[in-house]
Amino acid sequence: MFQSTLSRTTLATLISGVLLAGAAHAAPAAKRATGGDVLPFKATEKLLPNGLKVIVVPTGFPNLVSVHIPVQTGSRNEVEPGKSGFAHFFEHMMFRGTPTYPPEKYQEVITKAGARQNAYTSDDLTNYYTTFAKQDLETVLKVEADRFQHLSYPVEAFKTESRAVLGEYNKNSANPMSKLFEVQRDAAYTTHTYKHTTMGFLKDIEDMPNQYDYSKVFFDRWYRPEKTTIIIAGDVEPAKAIAMVEKYWAGWKRGTFKSNVPVEPAPRGAQYRHVAWQTPTLPLVTVAYRAPSFVAQQKEQAALSMALSLSFGRTSPLYKRLVQDEQKVDQLFDFTPNRVDPTLATIGARVKNPADAVMVRDAILQTVAKLRDEPVSAQELEAAKSAQKYGLIRSLDNTEAIASTLASYVHFERSYGTLNGYYRAIDNLTPADLQAAARKYLVDDSMVVTTLSHDALPKGIEQLPKLASFAPQAASAKFDVLVQKSALPQIRFKLLFAAGSAHDPKGKEGLAALTAAMVASSGSRERKIDEVTKALFPMAGSLAEQTDKEMTTFTGTIHKDNWDQFLGIAMPLLTDPGFREEDFRRLKDAQRNALVLDLKDNNEEEFGKERLQTNVFAGTGYGHPVLGTVAGIDSITLDDVKAFYAKAYTRGAVKVGISGDVSDAMTASLKAQLARLPEGAGLPATSVPKGRMPNGLEVEIVEKNTRATAISFGLPLEVTRTHPDFAALWLAKTWLGEHRSSSAHLYQRIREERGMNYGDYAYIEAFPRGMFQFFPNPNLGRKAQLFEVWIRPVAP
Template identity: 45%
Template sequence: MKKKYLVAAIAASLTLSACMVTSDGIKSSSELAASDNASSSMSKQSTENSANKVFSQNYLFKELANGLRVLVVKTDYPDLVSVQIPVSVGARDENEVGKTGFAHFFEHMMFKGSDKFPQDVYSDLFKNAGVDNGAYTTNDYTNYHLDFSKDHLDKVLEIQADHFRNLKYTDAQFKTEALTVKGEYLKNNASPTRKLLSAVRKEAFDTHTYKHTTMGFFEDVEAMPNQIAYGQKFFKQFYKPEYVSLVIVGDVDPAATIAMVEKHWGTWQKGNFVSDITPEPKQEAAKYIHEKFDGLPGHWLLVSYKGSDWQPEKKDRAALDLISELYFSNNSVLYQELVVDKQLASQMFNYNPETKDAGLRHVFIKVSDEKDLATVRDAVNNTYAQARTELVSAEKLDNLKSNLKYSFVNGLDSSESIAATLASYMHFDRDPETINHLYNSFDNISAEDIQRIANKYFIDENRTTVTLSALDKISDFDQEVDLNGAVEKIEMKKSQPSAVQFSVLDKTNDSPLIDVNFLFYTGAAADPVGKKGVAALTARMLTQGGSATRSYKEIKKGLYPLAGRFSSQLDKEMMSFTGRIHKDNATQWYALISDQLLNPGWREDDFKRLKKELIDGIKSGLKSSNDEELGKEVLYSELYQGHVYENFNSGDLSDLAEITIEDVKAFYSSQLTQAKLNVGITGAMPSDLKAQLMTDLTALPVGDEKRLTIAKAPALKGHHATIIEKNAESTAVSFGFPIDTIRSDKDWAALWLVRSYFGEHRSSNSYLYQQIRQERGMNYGDYSYIEY
């Protein structure tokens, strides 16, 4: 596939409906089935593969006597045909010193034509026939592509065959085109990403030809006008049928198309050259280089690791692609953190070209401030440490595979796109089954494979880092993260069982309904000065916001069929998260709510939505339509002036307007600790799930404060009355006074009985109810209570 990379696109599980090639001809899938004497198990396997394929077209595939391989796919897109001609020669094959860039150079020269079809003649033919043609060069192959009406297929094949066999150009044309290539090099080198790629390859590779890009080294490009003889040698070596494939897709008759190819290409003589590439020695240490780019706005970082060679039937390549998508795509946690939330970076993307030999896997990041380069570099490497030490969830991995699979299928929407995709894989070993082997391997990747392969490739000794800016040097950048050491520390910490630092009240029983309460001894009283409302926003973000791996919409969708609950309650010194689920759905429910509680997403859109709801609730609820609560809150503010109890639990409107997502994250980190946590469990929770819950909660910071330290209430002297004037038909009265008694005091139970006597929840037998409503005919709408 001609990758729409620079945002790494990979796909999964592709099975072609293939036909077998014999030395003397072609058999279709149906012919093979009719003549095959295979066992029933083999037939079943074929059926299963067929049912699972995502690219369903039959094709014909044949190798001619001269080594040319031909793949023909008939499609239902009317009239149109796409011909792709991948030649298995790229920058990788340029192994002579001083002779780099010739694969790309001949991409240009192939348009010069031949004696029979010179450039002006075939260009006129193509123009009149509406032929759209072009070419591109990569590390490992050069591809020529033509799209046109099916009526011109025979003539296009004839012209291209003659060009490949009898390319003709003058010395003057050779030299002129070499200057054109030099101009292209200079234009491309003005791109920061291309300049970074050129620098990292030159630094990362010592002997392998991946050391230079497809354009070649600039000094070699400058010398090209004087390399006419070598140009002829290069063409004769690689432009031979054993290096070339023909991919023909569209509204064609496959058998007739094969006949056309044999007519025009069959007499082309086979060559005998074999490209010999010196393998790259093992890298011994991490590398770093800085490139100065005068006038460049901002600063660029490129972190690159050596990956696997071409392994279509092994797991390494597929797993590495999945790692890139999981951890470094624009859907990743790191992208959300660096680009969206903290806005340290304005751009971040990955790029992982498919290469025959072990190539580089790249993460690009652009920042505005020099000081942020080290921060984002360490964030990238710490993310690789995370990939090496965690097991990604099976659900997340399966969702990624599914997304990539169907994204891939959606891209096969024309004869041209199908042909281009096939051509990009044919060059490896000139076998269409290669695409099957590679993409089937995605389905077999497990979370354990991801972790194992991450530990194999993402090590310090495989890393090369490049910075690019207008500065001569990047300050405070020399000390890179010790990735291997970071992994060792994480593993050591994981191997040492964490002692539970929170309290547990385990009342597990046989009830099918499981209730869990996560009670933290913190609350609105912990709101910092000027940030009243941050506790309320934190509680809401953890129950009405998404997690790092799921949006809130996805969580609600997941909870709906389970009839699962998860909500929060906030008071002055208490933040409680409660949930209920039937035992049959406990595991699925816990996966969703634990992700919210312990792995918050901190999405800016969730934050803005919840802050708006909280502010609107205070304005339209408390202030406009709930006189009883308003009166009580005013009473608090009068009784507790200058005290942490003074403010409304939901916050102060002026403070709420200024609170940021970073304030919420800081409150979460400092207040939701194990020391403050008390867990209550009832119902038939499975023992393994309970054990997982206990282990997961140890990920919270330990903390050293079990409860908030609250100052004594201000001394109350005399009698005070506050009148709130508002447009209302009724009048609400609230009165009270501070007391020193708390729940742990011996007088608490007696005080509780007094409260009950006065009246709670509009009890018709209570003293207040009798006095206020029954005897005086006034509405008694509230009840007596003891607060905090």
């Protein structure tokens, strides 16, 4: 006896398909196919007088024909209480034969034709399909017409098959994913028939052997021509194929039954359900929301599906973070099915460690909140459209695949054009459409969180946070922002934190500089640094750090046309840094090399200036280079960096400046990004370092095998910019030895008149890296300074 052994697609298999679809949605593409229909075939459609719809599609593939017969009956149509599961049950019973073709004879015909045959049931349809050699088309249409019009089975066969359905339920219920979705749907719906899965409620399945009489009623109601479409695809002549259908199917009588599927009321608030699994398995965490019904000509369902695919598919930052980088989960998926009525859009993850369940749930919710608050980039959306369209076209590589794809869309309107219309809607999606769909449907009241685990999950998993708790609190966060508007389209902003090398803990000298480097040069949690660099390259954007004694500054620069995209890539470096071990090792080595090789071994002039600072401010926070010390750098751990970051880079510690052709919206979006920083006032203020006055002339000679002998000398200076004598002393310094000034006194006397060296300059404020620059960088404010003279290399 023939049974459709492959027809009951498990939810686990379904999710695997969803994962592949997510990959197709989000994959980048250089050029998108635009315009025209996604289906290139010339279809012939005919509506028979009895309501049967026929669609014939010559595919160009030789010799084979595939017949698909989608019927508009699924578990959605099971409206009577106690009668769930019958749509799926009839997928089984349709192979139980007729008086003309009992099961054995029917199977003999199919086997003789060498046909591949099966069926499946979903929420909205049941589809029967057969693929065979083209010369057997009339035979297949004949036997199919017979079973659709004259299905007959004895009560014994009915009871046997109903017990088989119970066995199938038991099989599926042993799959954790299947059981989770059963519980999820039961929690999400109170009224609509989507409350139960295609299998039906267990109590109804157990009672099914007693429902023989009702089975006849169900078949009589739903297996009618006005609810059925015949798709004939392959090596076929449309006129002849339609004539065959008319010959065998025209006598099928139209039905009269009308069903009112109950409308689901508005969501009643966020729901949480947990499935305690009896055997060892990895935990599952899913978050679902009420999603719109499928209407080919409307954007909402396509927009929501696309938005979730971009946010949770294989190319999404969250997938990269949770699956690839942190390896907290081994599956992350999204699923927004096409359904006749409002359905559920699900985001799910299989978690490796039960202790991470709350973190994974919150990472999903945080991504949902971001999807509501920030539009996706136009570039990402265009790439996703391209991948989805090309992915579909790629799948249409044989006759059966073409017919199968058609069946999954034709059943909505019984029209060949449904799929083309849907992809036209996708073509017209904008970032605003995706954000609008997210804001409308991804809301707290419709959220259903479902978990499954064998081991206990962390406390708090049952307490569902509001999406607003994951959104940046820009309105309440106060920032000191200086806006300098100009006509320049290049936007530049600076973020200044009172966190410099003077804050380095004893024994961890270099921590402030290494932390800043880790922020600017180690990527965000979602993107590694190579991905950040690649993304910023075409827009010539950058985010660079500068650390000094008292402060660290991050400078971002970007053309205004790329502002939103830049913020989405660059600001997470600061607000959500990656802090990866491999980046830490790389940057720690680079900082040590910069101290030992670039400064101490290979730059006598800058090294001399640093030694002067160290000798004058020994014992204070200014008593070591900003880069740190060898011992200090060697002792720093990644945990040290994380702890310093958490204390130093807070909302209360940042001062902001922005310049260029800046709009109010730009300033607001920058504030919104900064609102993602941790709360806090920042590091405590440092004391004013007191420089050591020399007792007479003190000389330190650093012997090196080099022709470049540089001299730096000076003494501590109480005069800073707040001192009343600062302006006068600045003028005196300018006369004596302005940096790079050939008219200053020292330069004229030592170089010009005596020809002793390269240059001679004087300073009352620190000028690090002066040998490379004409002007000092901004944001080098210090609480204590030196009067310093720099004699550039003289002959030994």
